[in-house]
Amino acid sequence: xxxxxxxxxxxxxxxxxxxxxxxxxxxxxxxxxxxxxxxxxxxxxxxxxxxxxxxxxxxxxxxxxxxxxxxxxxxxxxxxxxxxxxxxxxxxxxxxxxxxxxxxxxxxxxxxxxxxxxxxxxxxxxxxxxxxxxxxxxxxxxxxxxxxxxxxxxxxxxxxxxxxxxxxxxxxxxxxxxxxxxxxxxxxxxxxxxxxxxxxxxxxxxxxxxxxxxxxxxxxxxxxxxxxxxxxxxxxxxxxxxxxxxxxxxxxxxxxxxxxxxxxxxxxxxxxxxxx
Ligand SMILES: *[C@@H]1O[C@H](CO)[C@@H](O)[C@H](O)[C@H]1NC(C)=O
Ligand SMILES: *[C@@H]1O[C@H](CO)[C@@H](O)[C@H](O)[C@H]1NC(C)=O
Numbered sequence: 001x002x003x004x005x006x007x008x009x010x011x012x013x014x015x016x017x018x019x020x021x022x023x024x025x026x027x028x029x030x031x032x033x034x035x036x037x038x039x040x041x042x043x044x045x046x047x048x049x050x051x052x053x054x055x056x057x058x059x060x061x062x063x064x065x066x067x068x069x070x071x072x073x074x075x076x077x078x079x080x081x082x083x084x085x086x087x088x089x090x091x092x093x094x095x096x097x098x099x100x101x102x103x104x105x106x107x108x109x110x111x112x113x114x115x116x117x118x119x120x121x122x123x124x125x126x127x128x129x130x131x132x133x134x135x136x137x138x139x140x141x142x143x144x145x146x147x148x149x150x151x152x153x154x155x156x157x158x159x160x161x162x163x164x165x166x167x168x169x170x171x172x173x174x175x176x177x178x179x180x181x182x183x184x185x186x187x188x189x190x191x192x193x194x195x196x197x198x199x200x201x202x203x204x205x206x207x208x209x210x211x212x213x214x215x216x217x218x219x220x221x222x223x224x225x226x227x228x229x230x231x232x233x234x235x236x237x238x239x240x241x242x243x244x245x246x247x248x249x250x251x252x253x254x255x256x257x258x259x260x261x262x263x264x265x266x267x268x269x270x271x272x273x274x275x276x
Pocket of ligand 1: 172
């Protein structure tokens with residue numbers, strides 16, 4: 001029993017924001033409490049994105065490529081939030097003793113994450129995964145400005161077809177999901193590409209080959225009532241609009257994994273429990 005208690009204490013990991021398991025701090029971000037597939041490997045970190053001690057969304061971060069795999073969030077309503085453009089980093093990725101909140105960071109040397117300076121003169125935008133556009137409060141908008149929620153994105157794509165897609169998805173979910181008092185869950189991710197950004201300046205941030213996003217509108221039966229997936233190369237073309245299962249198949253090939261699940265079936269939370 002004592003051993004088990006130790007395991008439980010270890011797993012609950014204090015009040016950290018970089019968590020051993022999303023479910024410690026941010027299970028409610030995910031449809032039916034279960035995250036999309038967590039890729040295996042030491043470089044992947046689970047972050048419950050926290051600002052002013054409040055959790056806003058969740059990110060699976062790849063510390064080798066210094067880009068996220070995905071960020072997951074709930075879409076509540078559209079609000080025209082101010083863009084303060086204060087970019088943060090995640091202190092716990094480099095020092096587990098640091099506090100749970102994201103903090104502004106520009107040029108600090110960091111081995112585990114990208115910093116603002118990495119993007120300077122690169123020709124790439126810091127492409128938001130959780131978009132400012134879908135933030136439902138100013139704090140929530142501010143919380144999207146962390147480098148762990150961004151990846152190098154073709155600037156024409158970021159400001160063009162991808163932005164248009166985000167707006168279409170927000171409209172679709174507002175009309176067909178939120179209006180019925182259902183809950184809208186979104187996951188947005190990237191696939192690492194072959195190149196690093198700013199290679200000449202020794203910047204080791206990977207430039208993604210693809211951006212993708214998917215939504216699931218959950219009703220009281222805990223099933224996705226409407227859902228859709230989108231994926232496009234990191235160039236300014238309209239992303240493909242496909243089913244969730246098609247997107248999952250595509251991601252299995254791109255991430256080279258046997259199974260990649262975006263949204264869980266009802267019972268997943270219990271069957272996937274790490275301790276039981
Ligand atoms: C994606 O395709 C579905 C099915 O054809 C359609 O209902 C939906 O409006 C499309 N969404 C976007 C954002 O293009
Ligand atoms: C890049 O890294 C290499 C190897 O560590 C080093 O020799 C070189 O001086 C660095 N270049 C710059 C521009 O920092």
